[in-house]
Amino acid sequence: MTTAFRSTEKLTPAQQYGLVLVDLSVGFTQPSLSPLGAESDAVVAANQRLLAAFRERGWPVFFTTVVYDTPEQAAVFREKLPSLNVLERGSPLVDIDPRVAPQADEVVIEKHWASGFFATDLAAQLRAAGCDGVMVTGLTTSGCVRATAVDALQHDFRVVVPIEACGDRDNAAHKANLYDLQIKYADVVSLHYALQLVRGRAATDVDWL
Template identity: 70%
Template structure:
């Protein structure tokens, strides 16, 4: 039996949360965590330009570890995460999406951009009641961030061209599941129209 899933009301003000668009996830030549994602980067460039023009808040995240005790169970499950050492080039935001001076890069240790960070407080302080969540990967950190955004009572949009995954099947399945339960997964052009 199908769930009665409805579209969320449009937020009055969105924050853009760019999840883990660091070189460790965007450059396959540098990292086994990465996949070819030039189209995802391009979609995020367009969103960034629109948010900056509108003056709405922008937040980046990266995963970076400087202590063996940080997220030790997560890192035990997925040892490749140990490549993401603080100070490594892999944790730097992809230069094609370089943050501006007033756009914080929040360091996280787990999947969600909200867990163990002050992202929720920052979004509220910026006066936003909704978020557009983009980045990598759809089935992991993007999904975890979307779920936590909803649990922070935020209206969530996922611009479908602005997220990606190493696993195409997982990407599609998670977009479908998020659309049903947690967010509105919509075309990039619709998100840009809200900002125009």
């Protein structure tokens, strides 16, 4: 049983969500191939279910991937986390995991830093698609997922973070960051609750358990 974190306030559901799958690239999903990777089969499976629901509803889907062309890009970030240097253009590690492969009409946002919004046009693309909310999923909870969720709120989107669709190399950090996101930045909910929102069904507090 998955228990969602609660705060005093819960956001009013968005009229339309965009799904933002953060860094579900081979470099993060395949620990045998990358120092950034972690076991993520359950996270990938949860995102497969969300993808199917969004595609059925006709709501927009966006992927992010970290990719570098030159040593100067995000130089300080890479100094702090040198393992990011494996994410060079042309490497298979920057490709989205084929288990959640984008369809032809789905956008892959290339980024250099943690947030999918920082120095990208993700916010503009979400607004152009008619979204007033985002569901943020992917890897890792304490890093790029958190940064993307916080920036989504700072762009005035209603943010939902489905618990089972996020993961981290450090389980304690995963739980701590979900807790913090729930308190201040997002509605952290069960996958079931998130799917109910996408399908336009009444999602009550019972669905959070």
